Amino acid sequence: MNQNTDLLTLRSVSKAYGTVPVLHDIDLSIRDGEFLTVLGPSGSGKTTVLRLIGGLEPLTSGEIRLDGEDISRMPINRRPFNTVFQDYALFPHMTVSGNVGYGLSVRHLKRTEIARRVGEALDLVQLGLFAERFPSQLSGGQRQRVALARALICQPRLILLDEPLAALDLELRRQMQEFLKSIQREIKTTFLFVTHDQEEAIGMADRICVMQAGHIRQLGTPHELYYKPNCEFVARFFGENNLVAGKLGPVQGEQRPIETALGRLVCSIGGQPHLKAAPDGASAFAAFRPEALHLADATDSGNRFSGTIADLAFAGSSTVATIAAGADNASQRLRLRMPSRIGGSVLKSGETVSLSFAPHEGHLVLA
Amino acid sequence: MSGAGSTDSAERxxxxxxxxxxxxxxxIFVLVPLAIFLVYxxxxxxxxxxxxxxxxGNYARFFTDPIFLPVFWNTIVLCVxxxxICILLAYPAAYFLTTLKGRWRYALLMLLLVPLLMSYVIKIYAIRSILGLNGFLNKALVALGILDQPSTLFVFNxxxxxxxxxxxxxxxxxxxxxxxxxxxPQTLLRASDDLGASxxxxxxxxxxxxxxxGVASAASxxxxxxxxxFLTPQMVGGISGFTFGRILYSQFGTAYNWPFGAALSVALAIVVIAAILVGERFGRSRGTSV
Known part of the structure; x- marks a missing residue:
């Protein structure tokens, strides 16, 4: 269970349905014991990745290696992976313990052994009292946990989860996120979790793989994706962001300016050689998070611009301002997020203010 | 106001x-006739x-006469x-249909159901000619060397x-x-594969x-x-193929003993209702929806 060794490797995997390609040359390594989330909008090919790994679909080209061995053609029932399906796919004619024990009983284990392990698995998912119920007698969250117990009882090398929380309501989804994460830590099994919900991804994943239109756009920790998105798609898709288009200026050490409608904005390029290598005048975006934007004071020398507060929305712990900036304070819409205060916001709708963000909180994304 | 009230009450x-x-x-058309039968x-x-x-008296005769109970019982065995046989032949056919994709599935299903549109009597005639002494079945069995000469095993019994x-x-x-x-749902089958089942x-x-x-409703x-x-036994059963339906028919048609026919009908109705109830009981399996 060393997180530095690769469990599963996808090498230039492609998939097409008929003549319609859905995955283009995917390369992906899944580390042993990690919680990897594949995140993408619908139609990005994320579920296809999961189905190819699980053996539910054949690949069109490329190969999948488990511990270095090609398993692309291994039939589904021999792969040491188990899937938690989106609609749970519980067997309606079997009890909870029948469902959970299914994977063991098709392997002809002894009854006493099956009963013991079913008991353990049900305890793990806190459903010990529901063993003799039928799936139709359970709530959504309980079915979810049965599906999880059924998958993990076979002690698979990898558990594949296909948007398992999509059908649950918000509160239950939050609980299940924590629950899944804690189970994963406890059984130390690799989880591959597919979702379109970026909050879900941030909350649970060790690493996130962002997909779009059949390509992997970026693979990294939630922190890397949030603060160092490598393309416009990730910058826009992953969390709320302000993107201001412009042309790159000459490199200044670990920073680089960009000429935009808001004037010259200086952003950090630390640790990202491709941003250093981009030619002067190349099209790019300055990207900064709403919480990085703040009212300028005397100490803010650079990255200053003015804007008009178009809208002010109280969102509980924070207050979000929509700001019109740029030419005539209209061409560019920005968002600013600041902690809410009991005395009301210092901002007023319609007011024109001076704004700024620190260069180290700004980031560049090539267009 | 009153106008609206009157249309209202007219609608009601x-x-x-x-x-x-x-x-x-x-x-009027189902329960009353059944009740009349019961009374008769x-x-x-x-x-x-x-x-x-x-x-x-009719019921006493049904239970004591040596003819009726054995025929009644034999008919039940025959129909079971x-x-x-129908389930054993239909299950593989239906299963094969579900393995077909899209249009073919329903085209073939329609073909299988076409015989339902044909006249019942014509179908019986056709089958009788297949089963007869010079019929297709005998010719095929003789040609294959399974039988030496055409058999009378398949017709009028x-x-x-x-x-x-x-x-x-x-x-x-x-x-x-x-x-x-x-x-x-297909995902149930994929889930089973995924869990390692062959x-x-x-x-x-x-x-x-x-x-x-489905099997239970098909059987019932x-x-x-x-x-x-009663028509099929009448046409292909000959003398030895005597079923309860034929006895019933003869009570109404030839013996003109309606009360006794009615009593036999009641016995048959009880079996039919029982069969439907059993089919319904097993037809409703526990929580088929996930």
């Missing part, structure tokens, strides 16, 4: 009338006229056999009734089985149990249709 009257009609039609079964016949005095009824009623078995197989294990442990409601359909049939 109309809707009440429609409701009453909806209840009245089945009562307690009458008797004297010199060709019906005596309207309640008696249990027909149901079993119980076997003939069994084969003919099975052939006639197979479409009624295919349809419910096909529908129940088609309703099984194709055979998936079929035996997931597909088969989940299609049992076929049984009920077979046991009520």
């Amino acid at each position: 009257l109309l809707s009440r009338l429609v409701t009453m009609l909806a209840f009245a039609l089945p009562v 079964s307690f009458f008797s016949v004297d010199q060709g006229t019906i005596v309207h005095v309640p008696t249990l 056999s027909v149901a079993v 119980m076997n003939a009734i069994l084969l003919t009824l099975s052939l006639l009623l197979i479409p009624f078995a295919i349809l419910p089985i096909f529908l129940s197989l088609e309703r099984i 194709g055979l294990q998936t079929f035996l442990r997931i597909t088969l149990p989940l299609s049992m409601p 359909f076929v049984f009920v249709l077979a046991i009520g049939d």
Whole structure:
């Protein structure tokens, strides 16, 4: 269970349905014991990745290696992976313990052994009292946990989860996120979790793989994706962001300016050689998070611009301002997020203010 | 104001009338005739006229006469056999249909159901000619060397009734089985594969149990249709193929003993209702929806 060794490797995997390609040359390594989330909008090919790994679909080209061995053609029932399906796919004619024990009983284990392990698995998912119920007698969250117990009882090398929380309501989804994460830590099994919900991804994943239109756009920790998105798609898709288009200026050490409608904005390029290598005048975006934007004071020398507060929305712990900036304070819409205060916001709708963000909180994304 | 009130009450009257009609039609055309049968079964016949005095004589005769109970029992056995044969033949056909993709599936299903559009009597004639001494079945068996000479085993006896009824009623078995197989979500089968089951294990442990409601309704359909049939035994049964339906028919048609016929009908109705209830009980499996 060393997180530095690769469990599963996808090498230039492609998939097409008929003549319609859905995955283009995917390369992906899944580390042993990690919680990897594949995140993408619908139609990005994320579920296809999961189905190819699980053996539910054949690949069109490329190969999948488990511990270095090609398993692309291994039939589904021999792969040491188990899937938690989106609609749970519980067997309606079997009890909870029948469902959970299914994977063991098709392997002809002894009854006493099956009963013991079913008991353990049900305890793990806190459903010990529901063993003799039928799936139709359970709530959504309980079915979810049965599906999880059924998958993990076979002690698979990898558990594949296909948007398992999509059908649950918000509160239950939050609980299940924590629950899944804690189970994963406890059984130390690799989880591959597919979702379109970026909050879900941030909350649970060790690493996130962002997909779009059949390509992997970026693979990294939630922190890397949030603060160092490598393309416009990730910058826009992953969390709320302000993107201001412009042309790159000459490199200044670990920073680089960009000429935009808001004037010259200086952003950090630390640790990202491709941003250093981009030619002067190349099209790019300055990207900064709403919480990085703040009212300028005397100490803010650079990255200053003015804007008009178009809208002010109280969102509980924070207050979000929509700001019109740029030419005539209209061409560019920005968002600013600041902690809410009991005395009301210092901002007023319609007011024109001076704004700024620190260069180290700004980031560049090539267009 | 009053105008609106009167249209209101007129509408209410109309809707009440429609409701009453909806209840009245089945009562008048189904329940009342059944009740009349029940009442008639307690009458008797004297010199060709019906005596309207309640008696249990018909039922006593049914249970004591050495002819009726054995035929009754044999007919039930026959119809159960027909149901079993139909299920055994229809299940693979229905299963094969569900493995087909898209348009082919329904095109082939329609083809299998086409015989239902043909005249019943013509089908019986056709099957009789297949089963007969110079029929296709005998010729084929002789040609294959299984028989030395054409056999009379297949026509004008119980076997003939069994084969003919099975052939006639197979479409009624295919349809419910096909529908129940088609309703099984594909993800359940994939989940079974995913958990390590072989194709055979998936079929035996997931597909088969989940299609049992369809099998149960198919069996009760076929049984009920077979046991009520008197035309098929009449046409292919000959002398030895004597079924309860034929006895019933003769009580009304030739013996003119309506009260006794009614009592036999009541006995048959009880079996039919029991078969339908059993089919319904197993047709409703526990929580088929996930």
